[in-house]
Amino acid sequence: MSEQSVPPLNWLRAFEASARLLSFTKAAQELNMSQSAVSQQMRSLESYLGQVLFLRGPRVLKLTEVGRNYLPVVQQALAGLSRGTRALSNKNKKKSLTIQCNLAFSMFWLAPRLQSFQHQNPWITVRILSELWPPMATEENADVEIRFGYRLEDKLGVQRLFNDTCFPVCSPDILEAVQTDWTLFDLYDCSGMQGDWEAWFAGTGKHPQDDKPINYASTFGVSLSMAMYGAGLSMANETFSQALIDRGLLARPFEESIPMPESHYLIHNHDRPESEATRIFKAWLETQTKASWTKT
Structure with missing residues (x-):
C-alpha cells in the first residue's frame, strides 16, 4: 500500500457501519447493499491494509484491536468529508x-x-x-x-x-505630539484614492513641509495599520476608521475632514x-x- 493512498470510500463506509453495528447484515441493510457485498468489501479492505479488522464467528462479529483503533479514524474522516460537502452543497x-x-x-x-x-x-x-x-x-x-x-x-x-468623509488618523500614543507639530511625522495613504492627502490639503488649507513624501499601500488594511502602530499619520475614511477610533486604537488629531468621492x-x-x-x-x-x- 502506498503511504499516500487511501482505500476506496465505499469500503470505508462499509467498515464504519459494520464496526459500529457489529453486523455485516445490519450494515448491508443500512447501506442498501447485500450482506455478501459488505463481507467481500471487508475482506478487500483487510487485504489492502494487511491487517485483520474483524473476528468472525458463526453468530458473532467482533473487532480486533486494530479494528477498534481504526474505527474512530474512519469516523472522523467521514464526518469531515460530510461537513465539507454540506458547506459546498446547495441544500442549505x-x-x-x-x-x-x-x-x-x-x-x-x-x-x-x-x-x-x-x-x-x-x-x-x-x-x-x-x-x-x-x-x-x-x-x-x-x-x-x-x-x-x-x-x-x-x-x-x-x-x-x-x-463618507476622509481625514487623518494616528495612534493615540502619539496624538499629543502630532497635535504639537504634525509635519514632523510620516504620512501614509492607500494608493489610487481620490480622497487622498492632496485632496485633504487642498480642502483644509493645511500643508506639510516642502517635498514631504507620502508613503502608499495597496490596501487600507496596511495604511491604517501603520497609523495604529504609531508609524505616523494615515489618511482614513469614516467607514473604515470609526470602529477603530471608538475602541481607542486610532485617534483623530484634527477636526477637519473632506467629502470622500x-x-x-x-x-x-x-x-x-x-x-x-x-x-x-x-x-x-x-x-x-x-x-x-x-x-x-
Whole structure:
C-alpha cells in the first residue's frame, strides 16, 4: 500500500457501519447493499491494509484491536468529508449567505458588526469572499457584492451605501505630539484614492513641509495599520476608521475632514435567486448604513 493512498470510500463506509453495528447484515441493510457485498468489501479492505479488522464467528462479529483503533479514524474522516460537502452543497441555500467584498471592508466595517447580525439571525451561515483589488464582476457564488468605486450609481445603477468623509488618523500614543507639530511625522495613504492627502490639503488649507513624501499601500488594511502602530499619520475614511477610533486604537488629531468621492455600493447578483437570508442581510445593511446619510 502506498503511504499516500487511501482505500476506496465505499469500503470505508462499509467498515464504519459494520464496526459500529457489529453486523455485516445490519450494515448491508443500512447501506442498501447485500450482506455478501459488505463481507467481500471487508475482506478487500483487510487485504489492502494487511491487517485483520474483524473476528468472525458463526453468530458473532467482533473487532480486533486494530479494528477498534481504526474505527474512530474512519469516523472522523467521514464526518469531515460530510461537513465539507454540506458547506459546498446547495441544500442549505436558504440558510446561507455569501458576501463578496474587499479585504479592508470585511476587516474594518463588516467584522465589527457581523456578530450583531448573526446574533439576530443565528440560523444564517455567512461566507465572506474578500479580494485585495476591486473585482470587475460579481463572483458566481456570491449572493451580494459590496464593491468599492467612484460614482458606480451612474455606471451600474447600483445602491450607494455611505455618505463618507476622509481625514487623518494616528495612534493615540502619539496624538499629543502630532497635535504639537504634525509635519514632523510620516504620512501614509492607500494608493489610487481620490480622497487622498492632496485632496485633504487642498480642502483644509493645511500643508506639510516642502517635498514631504507620502508613503502608499495597496490596501487600507496596511495604511491604517501603520497609523495604529504609531508609524505616523494615515489618511482614513469614516467607514473604515470609526470602529477603530471608538475602541481607542486610532485617534483623530484634527477636526477637519473632506467629502470622500469614492464609496461602497451594494450590487445584486441577478444570476442567483434572492434567498430569505439575502433579503434579511440587505435590510440589516440598510439599517446599519442609514446613519451615514443622517449625520450632520
